[in-house]
Amino acid sequence: MKYVISYACVSDRGRARRINQDNFICRGVYMEPPDGGVAFPLTGKTEPSGRAVFGVFDGLGGEMCGEAASLIAAKNASKLTLGADAAADMIDFCKRTNDDICRYADEHGVASTGTTAAMLAFTDKCVTVCNIGDSRVYRLAGGELTQISTDHVINAAPGRKPPLSQNLGIPKTEMKIEPYAARGAYGDGDVYVICSDGLTDAASREDIAKAASTMSAADAAEALVKLALDAGGRDNITVIICKIERVRAFPFGRGGRASNKEV
Secondary structure, three states: OOEEEEEEEEEEOOOOOOOOOEEEEEOOEOOEOOOEOOOOOEEEEEOOOOOEEEEEEEEOOOOOOHHHHHHHHHHHHHOOOOOOOHHHHHHHHHHHHHHHHHHHHHHOOOOOOOEOEEEEEEOOOOEEEEEEOOOEEEEEEOOEEEEOOOOOEOOOOOOOOOOEOOOEOOOOOOOOOOOEEEEEOOOOOOEEEEEOHHHHOOOOHHHHHHHHHHOOHHHHHHHHHHHHHHOOOOOOEEEEEEEEEEOOOOOEOHHHOEOOOOO
16 A cells, blocks of 8 residues: 655744744755745655655754754754664664754854754654654544654643753753654554644644644645734744545556546
């Protein structure tokens, strides 16, 4: 059974931030700052393979050079090719990228910088999720929206945003990072949403599920970003939608003519 992935990505700096510290990887494409070189929505179709990698990186807005950290992660992800153990490859990516961000901070005299990472990788056999921080990955299947990433946050007082407990850009002398990774099956009609907290802080799960289930990938990505902007756009917003479709086969009939019977 063969599948195709229809994908769309939109990234916006929002209404309150001077620059966009988010970045992404979308089938090999990422964003060079400042917001350059990509026309949104970024759309396409691809088969599940070792290069079918998608991800969102949210540079820490309260830190220095968050856009540099997310760019380092996006560039590294653009070179990522998965082997037989995609989860191990993605965890290794996080560790190498963490080292690269720390090295950048040291070389540029930056006291602290970092980024989240929320990634999906599709192969012909399974989908693998890997994340660190609070950017999220959702899966919509059978009408139910489920978060399949894990938030790395610390409990906070009611009404306060929980601070991160993990991200990329933490020196080894301070903490050993522990990215989350898991794998699972995908099926015809499944929809995956990868997003920064610029969306999840502004939109409900019901809003996300409605867009993912009723719209094309491009329309859903644009609609969710607009929803966050209409809610104030207080943060950068990045959304990637991946829709899974089974490739239908049309067998040949007698005389070599194609049959219109679906199998």
